[in-house]
Amino acid sequence: MTTHDSETGRPDEGRDGATYVCDDCGRAFHTAELRVLHRGVRHPDALDAAERDAYRGVYADEEAAIRSFRIRALGVLVVLYFGLLFLYVIYAS
Amino acid sequence: MRRDPAGWSARAIGVVAAVAGLAVGVGLLARGVAASNAAVGLSDAAGDALAVPRWLYVATGGAAIGASALLAGFVTDRRFVAAIHEWRYDLGGDRFRRGAGVGGGVVGAALLALVIYRGVVGPQVPTVNFAVIVVFAGGRAGLTVATYAVGNVWPAVNPLRALERLPGVVAYPDRLGRWPALAGILLLVWVETTTPVTRQPEVLAAAVAGYVAVAVSGSAVVGGDAWVRNADPIATALRFYGRVAPLAWDGGRLRASVPGMRLVPTVAPDGSVVDREGTGEPGRDGRAVSGLDDVAIAVALVWELTFSGFVTTEQGAAAIRAVAGAGVPPLAVYATLLVGGFAGFYVAFLGAARVATRRIATTRSPRTLAVAFAPSLLIIAAGYHLAHYAAFFVSLSPSLVTALSAPLSAPANPVVLTLPAWVSALNIAFVLGGHLVAIWVAHSTAYQLFPSRLQAIRSQYPFVFVMIGYTAASLWLISLPTASPAFLG
Numbered sequence: 055m056t057t058h059d060s061e062t063g064r065p066d067e068g069r070d071g072a073t074y075v076c077d078d079c080g081r082a083f084h085t086a087e088l089r090v091l092h093r094g095v096r097h098p099d100a101l102d103a104a105e106r107d108a109y110r111g112v113y114a115d116e117e118a119a120i121r122s123f124r125i126r127a128l129g130v131l132v133v134l135y136f137g138l139l140f141l142y143v144i145y146a147s
Numbered sequence: 148m149r150r151d152p153a154g155w156s157a158r159a160i161g162v163v164a165a166v167a168g169l170a171v172g173v174g175l176l177a178r179g180v181a182a183s184n185a186a187v188g189l190s191d192a193a194g195d196a197l198a199v200p201r202w203l204y205v206a207t208g209g210a211a212i213g214a215s216a217l218l219a220g221f222v223t224d225r226r227f228v229a230a231i232h233e234w235r236y237d238l239g240g241d242r243f244r245r246g247a248g249v250g251g252g253v254v255g256a257a258l259l260a261l262v263i264y265r266g267v268v269g270p271q272v273p274t275v276n277f278a279v280i281v282v283f284a285g286g287r288a289g290l291t292v293a294t295y296a297v298g299n300v301w302p303a304v305n306p307l308r309a310l311e312r313l314p315g316v317v318a319y320p321d322r323l324g325r326w327p328a329l330a331g332i333l334l335l336v337w338v339e340t341t342t343p344v345t346r347q348p349e350v351l352a353a354a355v356a357g358y359v360a361v362a363v364s365g366s367a368v369v370g371g372d373a374w375v376r377n378a379d380p381i382a383t384a385l386r387f388y389g390r391v392a393p394l395a396w397d398g399g400r401l402r403a404s405v406p407g408m409r410l411v412p413t414v415a416p417d418g419s420v421v422d423r424e425g426t427g428e429p430g431r432d433g434r435a436v437s438g439l440d441d442v443a444i445a446v447a448l449v450w451e452l453t454f455s456g457f458v459t460t461e462q463g464a465a466a467i468r469a470v471a472g473a474g475v476p477p478l479a480v481y482a483t484l485l486v487g488g489f490a491g492f493y494v495a496f497l498g499a500a501r502v503a504t505r506r507i508a509t510t511r512s513p514r515t516l517a518v519a520f521a522p523s524l525l526i527i528a529a530g531y532h533l534a535h536y537a538a539f540f541v542s543l544s545p546s547l548v549t550a551l552s553a554p555l556s557a558p559a560n561p562v563v564l565t566l567p568a569w570v571s572a573l574n575i576a577f578v579l580g581g582h583l584v585a586i587w588v589a590h591s592t593a594y595q596l597f598p599s600r601l602q603a604i605r606s607q608y609p610f611v612f613v614m615i616g617y618t619a620a621s622l623w624l625i626s627l628p629t630a631s632p633a634f635l636g
Contacts (some may be wrong), residue, residue, distance in 0.1 A: 068552070084509070120600060124220075125220055127217040131218070141203055145203050
């Protein structure tokens with residue numbers, strides 16, 4: 055099955071411009087934050103104190119971005135709900 | 148894995164809202180629509196008028212998918228997401244399997260012989276002939292449903308399983324991948340649609356005999372194991388469907404999982420996509436989808452149901468008549484539609500993978516994303532299949548039981564159940580339900596692939612749009628009145 059298994063997630067996959075490399079597994083990332091998150095998620099036991107603090111910081115920043123996503127998503131859901139409600143009022147019989 | 152502080156409340160809200168949304172959506176859509184399936188020789192479905200305009204019904208289905216994707220985005224707790232798809236329950240050991248394997252092979256081989264024999268000598272009436280009932284109500288509908296709802300039993304009941312021991316004279320060329328199986332699946336669908344296999348038992352017997360001849364010669368050339376793994380269309384389709392099922396053999400033990408959750412690929416600590424969970428069968432590839440050929444097969448399983456749904460509707464038959472009226476041979480029209488539509492679905496899916504990699508700052512290739520997200524299509528295919536064949540199977544199940552209990556005599560008085568109208572509403576629930584589980588599988592997959600939760604959310608959007616397209620097409624098709632395919636009936 056060589057052709058089948060020759061894909062997915064080689065560390066050198068599509069590396070152009072990705073300069074932040076994980077020391078443990080060699081996977082490359084486009085930003086330092088992504089590398090910090092990757093190390094926190096995939097190598098939690100290999101983090102030193104500074105890295106752990108960095109991970110907490112990036113995680114908290116992302117939490118704020120996710121809260122903004124949730125508010126926007128809620129807005130879209132409300133629009134969808136009332137949009138369909140009115141469409142049904144007008145067109146369904 | 149880190150604990151998500153805000154995960155619990157958002158998760159609870161998300162789950163409650165998703166369930167409520169689904170209930171409301173299905174309730175709104177539950178107006179009479181008729182299912183359609185390829186074996187029109189056996190079905191007599193009729194369509195009721197929709198009280199909701201069709202475009203609104205389709206739009207609501209699409210909106211339900213989009214909304215559920217947004218709601219899934221609310222769940223950002225990695226541990227919770229992983230807990231669902233990693234849950235397993237050990238059910239037992241290997242002894243049962245060996246016993247069942249020998250018996251299953253004998254039963255399968257006996258059924259195969261009976262199908263060919265009764266197809267030739269039995270009454271040439273589809274509704275009473277053993278061959279037609281067993282192949283379409285039993286195999287195409289019942290066995291396939293059992294495969295994704297319970298577990299893949301085809302390796303045990305495969306009538307040709309003795310061939311798997313054949314050594315073969317040449318090694319299977321690896322560069323062919325599983326493309327031969329894809330071609331075989333499309334060919335079988337074309338044969339099912341365009342030849343009278345569902346109406347004339349003799350033709351069906353010839354087709355089954357042809358399949359056996361091809362399988363025997365293929366196994367003799369490349370070896371039985373390689374043939375079943377890469378080229379046998381039935382074994383491949385059922386293996387893919389079986390991946391959806393809650394039960395599977397894993398390392399010699401029968402294990403239960405949440406249905407559909409074995410589709411989520413496992414990711415190694417270095418972030419590469421692997422699959423630790425084997426199928427428990429030596430020489431088999433453990434991953435549900437492991438290359439673009441497998442992506443194509445997953446897409447084909449979704450497309451073939453859409454296609455056979457389309458050609459058996461009044462609108463589809465009228466469209467084919469219109470094209471053929473311009474001088475194109477009807478069989479070529481069917482083949483072009485089958486292959487062209489498949490190519491459209493496939494390109495749309497690969498395009499989604501490309502768009503997804505462009506939208507987020509990732510080093511993963513579009514190919515990796517396509518391969519990782521393709522398994523979620525299998526559960527969509529299972530939902531479509533259930534919508535197309537569940538009512539068909541239930542209404543013909545008395546005939547199937549009669550045929551199986553007395554294979555050598557045609558039933559004097561075949562029983563076909565007439566189902567109440569609300570059954571057609573279930574079809575909408577099956578299509579939407581399959582898509583909703585697929586959304587969750589895609590969500591879990593994204594959390595496996597990406598370190599950033601925002602990346603995981605945003606990577607799914609293109610795939611969700613493609614899924615909305617597939618749903619819209621399928622919901623539209625099951626709402627159309629059924630007819631005999633043009634030029635074939």
